[in-house]
């Protein structure tokens with residue numbers, strides 16, 4: 001359903017943020033895309049969405065090639081970026097109506113679709129309040145409503161629970177799970193909250209310095225790592241740290257990821 005082949009991004013300054021990544025997200029997955037800060041997650045999402053051009057490699061979504069700034073797949077996908085602006089002077093309902101129209105929802109259907117998504121994210125009672133007066137959790141709910149307003153089959157959520165309190169995190173997780181189970185929406189999600197990922201995702205990928213370190217079904221990975229980690233019940237956190245922590249407890253210098261010097265770790 002989403003297939004990335006040898007996906008690579010070298011920025012203009014020579015830095016290789018994503019290096020020959022091969023990924024496959026299947027229909028119905030909640031796919032957790034994990035990695036330390038600077039691992040290349042946002043860069044990857046932007047290439048998967050056609051927002052930036054890969055230096056090499058290709059992406060297909062439902063068999064259609066994703067081309068840079070080409071709107072052909074935009075109807076199939078919904079995107080909630082990590083940092084996104086809201087129109088604080090609009091009410092939640094006005095904002096969703098605007099995006100329903102922009103995304104080409106049938107004019108006759110806009111009103112009812114906006115009401116549907118407001119219900120979905122539990123914001124029907126707050127829809128006439130200005131977005132500027134919403135809490136962060138309410139803004140994220142409206143952000144998710146915007147992401148699904150045109151009924152995409154795949155949604156990309158970059159850190160959707162960042163900065164939310166535990167209840168806010170739980171609410172967003174429950175919306176994501178219900179969208180997946182009840183509306184058959186495939187979800188590609190990044191988060192630094194490994195517990196959250198292990199609770200909602202069936203498949204995961206772990207990247208570091210732009211390279212794929214591991215990909216697979218979470219339950220199979222956990223089984224596979226029992227032996228590797230000599231632990232009967234390894235958690236996703238155990239697997240993540242075993243793969244991403246540098247030996248000697250050092251911090252890897254991701255800025256050294258230049259061509260010809262890929263993946264080098266500098267231990268301070």
Ligand SMILES: Nc1ncnc2c1ncn2[C@@H]1O[C@H](COP(=O)(O)OP(=O)(O)OP(=O)(O)O)[C@@H](O)[C@H]1O
Nearest residue numbers: 011013015017036037038039040041042043044254
């Ligand atoms: N336009 C750019 N030019 C050069 N380097 C960039 C550019 N954009 C991002 N980078 C670098 O690419 C690397 C990957 O960045 P990216 O934002 O994709 O990582 P991330 O995994 O999403 O990080 P985080 O978890 O902190 O959000 C980082 O080292 C970043 O500094």
